[in-house]
Amino acid sequence: MTDPNDVLPLAPRDLLILVVLAEGPLHGYGIVKAVEERSEAGVLLDPANLYRVLRRMREQGWVGECDGDGSDRRRTHEITARGRAVLRAEVERLDRLVKHARPALG
């Protein structure tokens, strides 16, 4: 397993998707809603791009599919251990960044 820091930084959209999945498995629309709320409507997803990101994350092993409550068509995704590692690495990176940047504001 490669170092999670290799894939940083994450696009805000990707970060937010990992964040909402970290709280529990969600189906497509669930992710759209949660991301919209979490970003205070700053990130609005359309279905095609959502699945594009999910597909990439699946291929990189950050998220996986699981059985959800919905129909066959409504696929549910959950975060994997690797996904959590990436998320943690990114949040820590941002944390450090903010910590260093803050004093500049005086």
Place this chain on the structure above:
Amino acid sequence: MLRLYRASLRLLPREVREEDGAAIVATLEDQLAGASTETERTRIWLRAFVRLPGAAMGMARDARSVRGSGRGNPQGGGDGMYGMIRTLRLALRTLMKAPAFTWASVLLLALGIGAGTAAFGIVDHVLLRPLPYPQAERLVYMTNGSHSGPTLRRLDAVHAFDAWVATSEATLNLARPDAEPVRVRGAEVTASFFSVFGATPTVGRVLVEGDEGGPDIVVLTHDAWQRLWGGDPAVVGSTIELAGRSGEVVGVLGEDFVPPQALTGRDVDVLYPMNWNNPNLERPGYHAHSVVGRLAPGASIEQADADLVRVADDVMAAYAEHYSEYSEPVRWPVEPLAAITVGEGITRGLALLLGAVALLLLVACSNVAHLFLARGIGRTQEMSVRRALGASTRALVGQLAAESAVVGAAAGIGGVALAWLTLRGFGRWTTALPRGEAISMDLRVVGFALLLSTATVLVFGLLPAIRSTRRDLHRVLRSGARGASSSRTVQALRSGLVVGEVAVSLVLVTLAGLLMRSFVEVARQDTGIVSDNVVMVPLSVSAPETGDAYVQMMTTITEAVRQVPGIETATWSGELPFENVGGSSCCWAMRAQLTEDDEPTRLAGHSVDEYFFSTFGTELVAGRNFLPGETEPVAIVGERTAIRGWGSAQAALGEIIEARGEARRIVGVAEHTLHYGLDIPHDITAYIPLWQNPFSMPWASLAVKTRGDASGLHDDLRAAIWSVAPELPIPTVTTLDAMIDESTSTRRFGGALATSFGVLALVLAAGGLYGTLLYSVGEQRRAIGIRLALGAGRRRIERAVVGRALTLGAGGVVVGIALSWYVTRFLESFLFRVAPRDAVSLVGAAAVLLAVTAVAAWFPARRAAGTDPLETLRVE
């Protein structure tokens, strides 16, 4: 919409579509279901569509990079927005460097898109959109004329209707305190009118169940309120005099209410409640009301028809004596109100318009395809070099796509502007078109333009461009600086496009020729009327109680007019020639059998006085005119009637004809006339003295023949009318010439429209031909230079170029004639005395096209002949 989105998912790589496609659609559905407002839903749709292409491109990239390096592009967007802007800017710069190409493409496409969009705007507003009423798709119209009281009283038994409306229109005199009387258009309506057509009051109230008694209670339309009362709200509650009876205005309808044209006409001013106490409503023969029903939820047109058959049988049983004359049972099948409103002729006409516009768009697109193709070939070298330097196919196609997109966007904007201008100009004719007043540029029409531009750019810009990137790299590079000549396929493709353009233009020019020839034929018709110095004065009189009183009143008015100095003679009737254009009968028509061995035919009848023939300059070819006040039942027939029945005008004299329920002796034969329009047959006619069968009506018309110019006499005319009938509103005075002219306006419009399409197509075809030849001449400069250097004459070079053009043109003409042969039969119902496969039109169109071909070829030919052999050889 969702289907469209699902179809658009084809943009995604196949693997992705198969795995995630359903989930993507499901998510979109959930999103839409979760949206609470229409705006939000629109945003979701927009976002889904707009971002789809980006996602598709991204996915394709992901698939490659994941497989290639095992590592994704974590940024997701890649060069995204910035790259796109850069590509577009490069495209813009490249296009600016070839201004002729760019402007030509934009202009051609804008013409095509503009015409297509304008045509769509018209068709959409007139045909496609539902009528502006609640549940408009369930409104149906009872056909076969107007309906009588006994029928109306039984309509509640039609269970397939959950509501029905009966209306009867009339022109009435409106008198108000402190204002001159005016003519207004009114309609008697059942109270259900307002709920069925969704008419709500802006001031006061609408009519309700229980309002009865004709024009005693009146609701105004918004237009009448503005025009006649200046929008004064105090009109509600005031008293007016309508058709001689006093009534109270109770309300004004909202501005957005569009009167149902098929029922009340679009210019209706006043609405008043149905007078169920009208004794005429007891008579089965008093057909005065149009009926619209609203189908109950789940009910079908067939059910309504079946219910109405029962009603009809019931009415016929109850009035067996009246219906005994009918040869077959009466039936009133229903038809959708929308179809009745627009009518078959208009629908066919619009279909034709769409067809013509589609052809035009095809010509424009093929021209642009041409230009792109030519340019693509010209740039093969540029592309090959860029490819050799490492540009990917995707980058090259992206570059070309961006150029197409810029051209398409500019053309789209130009097209929308053009369509907007066209539709505004069209406004002048909208009164001729049902629902025409609603025609305007709106989002739907603009959306259509957008679709059209995208489609045209994709098909006719991008495809030829992609071709040019695929060309064999080595071969092009090897041919080096000499510049490659086009390959055989490309040349064939270009020739094919020219042939297609010429063919399509030929079809359009033929259509224009046929319509214009019909128009000329119509205008040449002999009316049998001398229209010089004849003016027409329609009057709306208050219908007197009896027919005799009506005749008396009108005779008095006409006598007074005849006394005016400068007036030669005057006549009156319920309906005069060219007053009821497009109709086939107004006042009475019947099936008649002229002689025992003759087939029954339709007889158009006219009640006229003894001044009719002298006023209209119609000669009596045999026999005599009516005698003043004669009481013996007599008739004068048209010349063609006499010939059909008895062989000649003379032979018909003294014979008996059955007209208006009476056997009449034929005392005269009048020359053949036209009555309902220049293109409407009026062969079997009879005139009877109007005092012999008087019928009281709330209208009548005067025709006045003056000595010399009539224009100075209008005031004297009005004064004469008012001296005996002071309550009449200001009579309008129109010349008969203007009315005859007006009767051909639709035809003139159609002919003009077709001609403008034809001319446009010609210009486009000529432009296309010119462009191709110019291009191929440029391409062959070297060859031509060598030929000139070897001693070929300039004439010969010119002839070769023109010859090539004429060969292509002739090919197009042959294809076009074949195409016209097939297409023109759809035109048959619009033609008048011109066969759909009229040789003159076809040959004329072919000649015009060949001439245009020759002219378009002339300039490139001159340029080819002007090639300087030294210069071209020096380039070597």
